[in-house]
Amino acid sequence: MSDRNAHDYLPLRPVEFQILLSLSAGPRHGYRIIQDAEERGEEAAVPGLATLYRALRRLEAEGLIEQSDTASEQDERRRPYRLSGLGVEVARLEARRLASQLGSEAGAALLDPEASR
Amino acid sequence: MIAASVRQIYQIIFRLYPAEFRAAVGQSLLADFDEGLGKENAGRVGFGIRQTLDLARNLSSEWRTPSGPRRPGRDRGRTSRLRAMREDIRSAGRSLHRDPAFTLVAVVVMGLGMAGLIAVYGIVEAVLLEPLPYPDANRLVSLTESYRIEQRKSVAYPNYLDWRARNRTLEELGARAWNSINLTGLGPARNIDAMGITPNLLGMLGVGTLQGRIFNETEAADRARVILLSEGFWRDTMGARPDVVGETLLLDGEPFIVVGVLEDQAEFPLAEAALWMPLRTSLSSVDMSSRSSHPGIEAIGRMTKGTNAHQARLDFERIATELASDYPETNAEAGVVVRPLRERVVANSTTTLWLLFGAVTIVMLAISANVAGLMLTRATRRDGELAVRAALGAARSRLATQLTAEALLLAISAGFLGLTLAAMVLRLVRGSSGLGLARLNVVQMDSSVAAAAIAIATLCGLVVAGTTLTRLTHIRAAATLRDAAERSVVGSKHRLRRLLVTTQVALAVVLLAGAGLMTRSLTNLAQAGVGIAPGNVLTAYIGPPQTSYPENADRVELYAALASAARALPGVVGVSGGDPLPLSGRNNQTTLSGDGFPQIDEMGHRVEVTRIMPDYFATMGIDLLEGRDVRLDDTIDSPVVLIDSTLAETLFPDGRALGQRLRIRGPAADRPWHTIVGVVGHVKNYGIRNESRGQLYVPFTTSAWGMTLLVETERGGTDAEVIDALRTTLFDIDPELPLTRVSTVNSYLHDSIATETILTQTLSGFAAVALIVSIIGLYGMVAYSVALRTREIGIRMALGARAARVLSTVVLEGALLGTVGAAGGVVVSLLAGRWIASALYDITPADPGTLGAAATGMIVVAVLAAFVPALRAIRVQPTQALRG
Known part of the structure; x- marks a missing residue:
């Protein structure tokens, strides 16, 4: 997988970007990632646990995230995930891609329909 | 409460995930689920349900593409193939919806057949396949005596004691004996069914008390007047009082002390008794030292581990020989009959049930062949549509999927109908008595019956689909499109349809012959009579x-x-x-x-x-x-x-x-x-x-x-x-003094042939269904071929063919189908004869009269079924036929 360029992973699925976004703030276990999504106000797009864990396994297998060896403090059954170097890179590229989409004229209009009238 | 059950469901679904996935993330995922469930107070159930749906949605994806490194492109292809399959199913549904008459007929006919098959399977399963509900039930045996040609005599008490002492193959041997006894002092006097038992019998069967204790060996040996009540008697007669142990009941005028209450017993050997007492107590009025007195004792034993019934039989043959030389005047010609307990219980029902199962399977086969024929007709009509689709690039596999989807949709809908009807039938059967079959009280709709129903429905769907799919091999886009206007080719294309129709006819003849044999056998039974001819006579016993x-x-x-x-x-x-x-x-x-x-x-x-x-x-x-x-x-x-x-x-x-x-x-x-x-x-x-x-x-x-x-x-x-x-x-x-066993002599007479009666009626019903199905098949086949030949017939008539000639050609086609099918049916009947032989009285399964009548009847019916389309054929106007 190391022979793959970070660009090859783009575009990410929404749930994958949500994971990378959460983990960029620090290591977390599964349910915290969901809570993050809820806090960001993504009610409609909060992933279910099964969806989340399938994505986590995929990202881990591709080397974008890693599971830490130490158990979480609150619950010894769970080990938190964190971003790998490649993961950080992919997350940045995806964030930039999305931002540039929204930075375009049409994107700005979508975000603020009033101003563009 | 709700949260707990949601959690349970969640875990059950999770268990269906691949082991690898569960091992990798199972703990974390379930911990997260618990946390979410615990935190969201108001929305707990909502969270639980949302997560459960998500879990279920991901299940099939996880099996198809285990979450792991992605191979670009591949995933997408799968998704679209899945989408295509979903579309095929939806389109199959629409296609069936467009043809409501066909769909309704197919679903109802198949549903009725399946109802019969599922119901009979349910009975067979409960009665013949389900083990008796006792620990190590397959080691339990029933032991009775034989005397010369007389089988299954009850056991003389001293012989029972010797069996206990001398056997080397049983780890336990107990006994029971019915005892009809008068209960007084509790409302009007009445007669109840009591049973004398040895205490170890209860241990052997693993039966526990609801209250009190079972009587012990000392009480049993001392002929103590102690009784155990059945749960039913305790509830109905004693008002389910909790303090019933220690109370005294008057039985045949003697005081008996209640020592306990037993759980209700649904099965042999304890079922139907209102109360139990020690065997020796119940035999008080009998000469228990005589080897020539057989007071209704039946011995029940448990073989030691690793012993089979054959070894036990040899062991008891040895004992019988010893007893014969020890007590020649009574035991010289006495033997021991050792039978596995289940065989003892269901022996008389086995043939009947397998016959019913065979008959209903034949009905279902006939129905499947019929529906396959109907599907085939539809498929033929759709040759054009399928060819156009093939020409436009539809993969043959897509067409196959859609046809299979149609057949399976039909079969599954029919399966639902069948399951519902079967559940009703089984409830009726469970409540019925006097069918003369064993263990009907334990018949129920359970998961294995439901599983059998699913298997039956799927199998029928696949059979129907399989025959329909052969159409696909005929699709050669260009040729079919060209021929679409003049599809009058009769030859090889219809060989399969003819085969299906003759199969239905043959199966119907088999059932007609079976029903005919049973009817004649029943008549023979009724005519032979038992030697009594009562008028309206009531019976009532006084003891x-x-x-x-x-x-x-x-x-x-x-x-x-x-x-x-x-x-x-x-x-x-x-x-x-x-x-x-x-x-x-x-x-x-x-x-x-x-x-x-x-x-x-x-x-x-x-x-x-x-x-x-x-x-x-x-x-x-x-x-x-x-x-x-x-x-x-x-x-x-x-x-x-x-x-x-x-x-x-x-x-x-x-x-x-x-x-x-x-x-x-x-x-x-x-x-x-x-x-x-x-x-x-x-x-x-x-x-x-x-x-x-x-x-x-x-x-x-x-x-x-x-x-x-x-x-x-x-x-x-x-x-x-x-x-x-x-x-x-x-x-x-x-x-x-109570008046008991109130009945009529005629009902004794009726009960003595109840099994034969019910078998005859059911077989006749099945035969009628198969007959109707085959008539529909025959009619459909002939009508269809007339429709295809409208042009040809028109031309012939225009060229001066006489109506009678056309008529006879068409009728002959029906007669030919009927004759070939009937011949096949007779052959199958002869081959299957030995299955029904043991159920027949004074008539052989190869009875030429009955088989001949069934075959001839079928051929006549075939001719009649062909007559209607034949009449339509000769009314064809040449001009119209040629123009159309």
Whole structure:
């Protein structure tokens, strides 16, 4: 997988970007990632646990995230995930891609329909 | 509560995930789920349900593409293929929706067939396949005695004790014996079914008490008056009182102490008893030291681990040989019958049930062939559509998927209908009695029946789909499109349809023949008769306990008083009595000896004996061949007897039985001589199929125990007014004495052929369904080929063909299909004959008359079915046909 360029992973699925976004703030276990999504106000797009864990396994297998060896403090059954170097890179590229989409004229209009009238 | 069950469901679904996934993330995922469930107070259930749906949605994806490194492109392809399949199913649904008549017919016909198949499977499963609900049930055996040709005699108590002591193959041996007993002191006096058992029987069967304890070996050995109540008796009669242990009940006038209450027993050997007492207590009135007294004992044993029934049989053969040399005068020709418990319970039902199962499977096959034919017709009509789609680039696999989806959708809808109907049928069967089949009380719709239903539906769907799919091989886009307008090719294209129709015909003939054989067999049974021809005769048993009626004279007085009081009741034509009655399942045997009798064995000549009141023969419709009936003044001082024709022929081959003398129960000189005053017809006491010994009738005045009163009524049936009046009459004579086993002689007669009747009716029903199905198939086939040949027929008619000629061509086609099918059916019937042979009475499965009638009938029906489309064919207007 190391022979793959970070660009090859783009575009990410929404749930994958949500994971990378959460983990960029620090290591977390599964349910915290969901809570993050809820806090960001993504009610409609909060992933279910099964969806989340399938994505986590995929990202881990591709080397974008890693599971830490130490158990979480609150619950010894769970080990938190964190971003790998490649993961950080992919997350940045995806964030930039999305931002540039929204930075375009049409994107700005979508975000603020009033101003563009 | 709800949260807990949601959690349970979540875990169940999660268990369906691949092991690898569960191992990798299972703990974390479930911990997260618990956390979410715990945190979101108000929305807990909402969270749970949302997560459960998400889990279910991801399940199939995880199996198809295990979450792991992604291979670009691949995933997408799968998704679109899945989407395509979903579309195919949806389009199959739409296609069926567009053709509601076809869909309705197919679903209803298949659903009915499946209902039958599922219901019969449910019965077979519960009765024949399900083990008895006891620990190590396959090690349990029933042991009874045999004596010469007589199988399954009850066991003499001393023999039972020897079996216990001498066997090397059983780790435990217990016994039971029925005991009918009068309960007084709790409302009106009544007769209840009690059972004597050895305490170890309960241990062997793993039966526990609801209250109190079971009686112990000391109580059992001491003939203690202790009883265990059944749960039903405890609830219904004792009001489910919690303090019932220690209470006293009056049974046959004696006080018995309740020591416990047993869980209700649904199955052999404990079922249907209201209460249990120690075996030795229940045998109190019996000579327990005699090896020639067989007081209804059946032994139940558990084989040691690793022993099979064959080894146990050898072991008991050895014991029988030992006992024969130890006690030659009683055991010389006695054997032991060892049968696995389940075989003992269901033996008589096995043939019946497998026959029903076979018949209903044949019906389902016929129906499947029929629906496949219908699908084929649709597919043929859609040749054009399919060809266009193929030409436009639809993959053959997509077309196949859609056709399969249609067939499976039909079959699954039919499966739902069938399952619903079958559940209703099974509920009816569970509640029914008198079908003559064992274990019907444990029949139920359970998960294995449901699983069988799913399997049946899928199989039928695949059969139908399989035949339909052969159409696909015919699709050659260009050729079909060109031919679309003139699809008049008859040859090879329709070979499959013809095969399906002849199959239906053959299956119908098999069932018709089976139903015909059963009907003839039933007629034979009814005509052969058991030797009685009663009018409207009510039966009611009275069992006066020895405590209040110690002498024979006391009982004689009771019966005479009751009979004369009953004679005066309105609606009563005549009154008599006799015991035990034929077909009642009870019997009483004794031995005869006399001057110059052929010596049959050491104890004399063994016979069945009935104690009778005057007019017994007239009331039961038994022929009085010679001499006279018994009279009230035939007393013990001038003892008389009657014998049946069988006994008369054996004992007095010269035909002069009247006036001869015989001794009952042994040749000892202290036994009084009885004079034969009459000869009557032989009665088959155990039903038509079973041989019965010679019979002896003694007047009740000389020997009376329990008595079955025979009341001939004007109105017939179980006349409630007469029964109430009888009860009042008996109450006036003795308020402690109950009137029990109220029934009619005709219902005994009816019950004795209940299994044959129900089998005949069911087979006839199945045969009717198969016949109708095959008529529809035949009609459809002929009508279809006429429709295809409309043009050809039109041209022929235009060229001067006569209507009769056209008519006969078409009818011949039907007749040919019918004949080929009927021939096939006869062959199958002959091959399958041995399956039905054991259910038949006095008729062979290859009976040429019955098979011939079934085949001929089918051919006639085939011709008739072809007639309607044939008439349509000759009404074809040449001009119209040629233009269309």
